[in-house]
Amino acid sequence: MQPVALLGLGIMGSGMAHNLLKAGFSLTVYNRSREKAAALESAGAQVVDTPKAAAESADVIIGMVANDEASRAIWLGDDGALSGVRSDALLIECSTLSTGWVRELAELAQGRGCAFLDAPVTGSKPVAESGQLGFLVGGDPAAFERARPVLAAMGEKINHLGPVGSGATMKLINNLMGGVQLAVLAEGMRLAEQAGLDMQQVVDLLSNGAPGSPLVKGKASRIAARDYETHFALRWMHKDLSYALDEATRHNVPLPTVAAAREIYRLAIGQGLGDQDFAAIAEVLRPKED
């Protein structure tokens, strides 16, 4: 079977790797801390110590890390994947990244003769585990067709958005909407609580009303319970809003509610909430006990 490398075994990457194995791909994995690779090793993956080693024998190389810095490290760092790629490899960046870095990386890949796709995912941990992720893909159509079987092993909704960077842009737009929807959900629920409403009723009404998006349905009761077990860390939402604002600067598009929300997420990080779920933005709005 086609040799695939996957770089980055966080919550999402691990789920994706298991599905690649299930689909029969010959899989090599790399993670900065090797412990996370143990379960995958048992499941049949080859574990290596550097991105370069993972890339060397792979036909398709997938990146799935936290941010631009981590992506830069796996591709360009010491023993980075780009130093080991075969000239006909296909590189797929599934991380949520700035479009600036995506385009820079695409050029470097081209310089090595490789095909490149940005293909950030939608969905959370259970969705990654069940192989039902969505992929928002940017890049040329031939590369997209070549990637399809690999992506299909990990997800269901595979959308080709346009040239390189289109997937990254669409992902940032998706997340900027989520970031602001959650901020205003937190604001509304804080007001409801302070005004003395029954919070279970508020959760039900908002979830089933006009603003009741899947995100609102999923987070409202957790905010009411002040349960911030991490599905998507607040610091990554802050990062995505920052990337979105950068993209908006590039295109001179005003994003006033995103700009306001980003500053509140940043206040949340300063209050030590960065590693909790992004729903913890609700805590910033609460009065502090003396």
Added chain:
Amino acid sequence: MQPVALLGLGIMGSGMAHNLLKAGFSLTVYNRSREKAAALESAGAQVVDTPKAAAESADVIIGMVANDEASRAIWLGDDGALSGVRSDALLIECSTLSTGWVRELAELAQGRGCAFLDAPVTGSKPVAESGQLGFLVGGDPAAFERARPVLAAMGEKINHLGPVGSGATMKLINNLMGGVQLAVLAEGMRLAEQAGLDMQQVVDLLSNGAPGSPLVKGKASRIAARDYETHFALRWMHKDLSYALDEATRHNVPLPTVAAAREIYRLAIGQGLGDQDFAAIAEVLRPKED
């Protein structure tokens, strides 16, 4: 059948009045401009020239107008309804109002010996016409039970939220979420367009993704088409965000994204968009042709 009066025959009030007639209530209606009452007169309603005249014979008196000023006018103005109410009447304010005014009106009603409920509605024109509105009701339980048959003639989801003002508060929370969700939808779509994405694809992805609330589903394609036929006028969303911010001031709750969005709706009004659908906030974000 029980005599009911309805004050205010705008888009919503007219639909509600027709359903009251269908349910067999003896209905008296008042509207500032009498033309709007013609269809209802044909359908069997009695049309009168003052709120006072409407109130005099009614067991239940319903207000359905645009804002605090209009509500104040129908209840307290010259020949206002409060000057004509029977001492055992039930007053139901279905308008979306500030909680301050709702509480003031409730006290005035009590002073006249009347029961009072704030019962703002959720749903739009077709929902009003089909009798499927939601009611968010504040007031004492006895009054709520007394109102139920009347409300049931007009709507389906009838929720009792708590004491007077609770319905108004819940409605403002619902609308502040809608106002911000639409603002950030407009921002995200503007960025998508400027970045060169296919807008039909963007509409589909956002509608079916995590932020895909009924509101997003309903408005995304209209924003893409720049079709702002009025379902809910932008100036009323601006008003509701302002009332929500007032309520937040009362409770000292920070609403940073609401505050940011309100200013953009205000810019929209200054650009002549106040009477268009509130989705027209998207126009504010577009570069202006010279």
Added chain:
Amino acid sequence: MQPVALLGLGIMGSGMAHNLLKAGFSLTVYNRSREKAAALESAGAQVVDTPKAAAESADVIIGMVANDEASRAIWLGDDGALSGVRSDALLIECSTLSTGWVRELAELAQGRGCAFLDAPVTGSKPVAESGQLGFLVGGDPAAFERARPVLAAMGEKINHLGPVGSGATMKLINNLMGGVQLAVLAEGMRLAEQAGLDMQQVVDLLSNGAPGSPLVKGKASRIAARDYETHFALRWMHKDLSYALDEATRHNVPLPTVAAAREIYRLAIGQGLGDQDFAAIAEVLRPKED
């Protein structure tokens, strides 16, 4: 000498009262808590127990309290001043109030046959003590001329802005600028500190540069020292920004930076900083110790 009443003996009111005595006016004073009046009693003021008692013999009645609620209480409350005024008295409201309440009060005063001026002050405690306050006066010219000798006893820069409400409006504009200037000073200094700059140098450069207003000069070193001894309480700045936003709603004027700053002052109140100097807004921006 002309009998004058002064209602409200806070930091500002006390300074003003002493200067009225120095100028030879026959002064009656009222304060909610009587202790504050002791020093003035020694200095020759008559101390009474109700606003009504203060108003009864006075030719000119001055209000100097914290906000709309307190103003409403001294003029309209139990034994309020309006119930005791002579029909030819001149009422001068020196508090910083919403223009809505100022206009309502002016009408009530007129209803009693009294002249009315809104005359909020600029300047702080030492300026009040030295009799160098500024007055921003709204009302008709005859009333303004009648008030001049009284105002001149307390201040130096006495400006007539226009009809009733003009003084209140100008004061809110002055304070909205101050509230935002301080917020952005706090933001800039926080960035400077985090970037490792020498804070004394930053204070000097900002104070002597293009943004170096008297306010910046006065507050920058206090922010650097985290010294928030109260000159003007943060909760009153929050109140003034809220009144300014209300006034802007009335005139449909967008105030995006004021709106953003108001929410941060509100977060500050939730963090227990309301009674400290408004420069304490800088604390909201700091990371919190675990």
Added chain:
Amino acid sequence: MQPVALLGLGIMGSGMAHNLLKAGFSLTVYNRSREKAAALESAGAQVVDTPKAAAESADVIIGMVANDEASRAIWLGDDGALSGVRSDALLIECSTLSTGWVRELAELAQGRGCAFLDAPVTGSKPVAESGQLGFLVGGDPAAFERARPVLAAMGEKINHLGPVGSGATMKLINNLMGGVQLAVLAEGMRLAEQAGLDMQQVVDLLSNGAPGSPLVKGKASRIAARDYETHFALRWMHKDLSYALDEATRHNVPLPTVAAAREIYRLAIGQGLGDQDFAAIAEVLRPKED
């Protein structure tokens, strides 16, 4: 005399160049469009066609351009200055740039064996012409001492802030304060106008009151007159706020009023105001004629 090169002959650069000539330096200049160099050629400067040519014989090379892109072009572009520098040259970047680019450029300079200072200027056109600029300098002390005679020819207040990047950071802090101060000045004046106040009086009161910074004094009457002749283009203020927000992201410092103001400047650019003075932000707040 010491050979100096100056790259970039905009409003500021031209003034600086003339003062270098007056001080007796042997000056070589480069500008993208050569016409701007004519006056300097008459005054004794040598005009060359590439940054590289300017750099080749210079002991000190000064950059004075609009933004990161332009700076990157003069130093790193085709025939860029870095390709021509002598290994012992001193590079001084006087442009207002992002700290990220400044640090990158400093490393590249070091790689060539050159000394490097970031030394953005404060002051406007007339101040540049009269040789009274301020310099906010970052870099090592030896380089600072070496630069002093050159800087002293162009300015008066020469401040050493710390290591490379410190000057750039201080400049961004200075400008973020200016950008927000002007935004809130525009907001306050718009409210004043709409409330019917006398605008000359408003200008005087704000200029002489607590918020009356040199910036407010300089711009208030121009906003009142809607005179936006460009002293500092709105697009550059937008750029500086964007760089400041980037710097704040790096340090995780919340800048809520800067974030709000930046979006309004961006709306202004979309309305075609980017080349006018940044005081033209006031125009965004005005209702639009139909």
